[in-house]
Amino acid sequence: MGEVRVRFAPSPTGYLHIGGVRTALFNWLFARHEGGKFILRIEDTDRDRSTDEAIDMIVKGLRWTGIDWDEGPFRQTDRLELYRQKARELMDRGQAYWCICTPEELEARRKEAQAQGGAVKYDGRCRERSITSPTQPAALRFKSPQEGETVIDDLIKGPIRFDNSVLDDLIILRSNGYPTYNFSVVIDDALMGITHVIRGDDHVNNTPRQVPMFEALGYDVPRFAHLPMILGADKARLSKRHGATSVLAYQEMGYLPEGLVNYLVRLGWSYGDQEIFSISELVEKFTFDHVQKSAALFDPEKLLWMNAEYMKHTDPKRVAELLMPFLEKQGYDPTGPVHPNGGVEALIPPLRERARTLVEMVDWALPYVTDSVSMDEAAAKKFLTPEIAPSLQKFADRVKGVEPFSQETLELVFHAVLEEDGLKMGKLAQPLRVALTGRTASPGIYDVMELLGKVRTLQRIDRALKRIGSAPTNS
């Protein structure tokens, strides 16, 4: 076999689904692993449901995940003449025929057959009519073999046998002249030299209908690999009910593309006990031997954990870049006067221990990127008390003279105050934390001060002391 050529062929009828991304990923990984080509093809032959916006979202989604393609995107609607030509060829060879049954008639017969519990399949009544030039709306049907069996040797599931008698004569050209899916895939896969068709499990039943078409046209039949589906927590097909299913939504929710990719690949594929894989490792290690045969449930909790891992181990600089748009959305002005000491990048190490997504991280970052810090009233009431004010004041006075303003020196000063005032660490740290951040939870108190810088640290302690002073005294 020559070069490996695979494709991802979504239909642009909505946003790019997480399941679609996984299919694309397995294709891409296989292509990269084999040193082959990955092709993007848009299956837009359903002109009623296909939109340009959807194509945009597919491209955007793939780009975000880091999946790149070597050829395409091709659009099937640009290739209509090709399908018609091939359909004609089939007709000339007597392997296709015109069908003048109307959709309504077909529907009625289907219902009847279903009611009687029989096989729901085209009855083939136009098969022998040999209509050469229909004068009424007509669709072209493929003459499917009715005898023998079609066996596909699936790369994941192994051999699957189908009795050809269950096959019915599919419409390959609609009466509007557009090809149907089962025909255009075959033509494109053949003409684009696709060697491996890697797609969702939901296509296995299409495969025995497509194989005879390859054969009828004299094309090589590609290898097939049918990926197990991704299900929601209730074991139903993943849908909006289970939360977001659009990739772009995951971007908005603050996931790192690497984290999502890693999670998605591990859903159905494994390499021993390993959980975390870099992209290059994935490319190096991916083969079909370890692809699961059964469906997997999408577990948002594990995704969150995986993403947290990536937040912790990705270069802080990159995390900072990814965080920036989220910060700006929350009011941070990169050109304004308020910045964490050391820049946004300095925020990453202390905050990423506490956040599983960029969105969570932004919330932690708020006290350092803006001066309009909101005060948690309950926290203020509990910790910003007249009793602690003198110690806070003393600490502030000492901090003024601290040079350099670093964690080490701050720690010395802080402990000196504790000792002098006979306080335990937490007694002073919590009020200070609340004064500085407006909340009871934050990174280590020295980290906080360092991030804030001397001026802001003093300002906020001062602000807190004033607040205590003006608060109505009650015992």
Place this chain on the structure above:
RNA sequence: GGUCCCAUCGUCUAGUCUGGCCUAGGACGGCACCCUCUCAAGGUGCAGACACGGGUUCAAAUCCCGUUGGGAUCACCA
């Protein structure tokens, strides 16, 4: 209903092809403890699965058959 696929902890999975090393391993989540200035992170430990029934075999999570359960699909959608 027809056809097809699948079946190890709640979840993702290792082990299955090439039976014995499996008193079934890891990870997420849960619980407990440790660490601790808060929240996390981290560390340690605990609970938790071979769907069921028959075979084959000295030996079965692993092979065979059946049952049950789940899923996919049956369009002039893809």
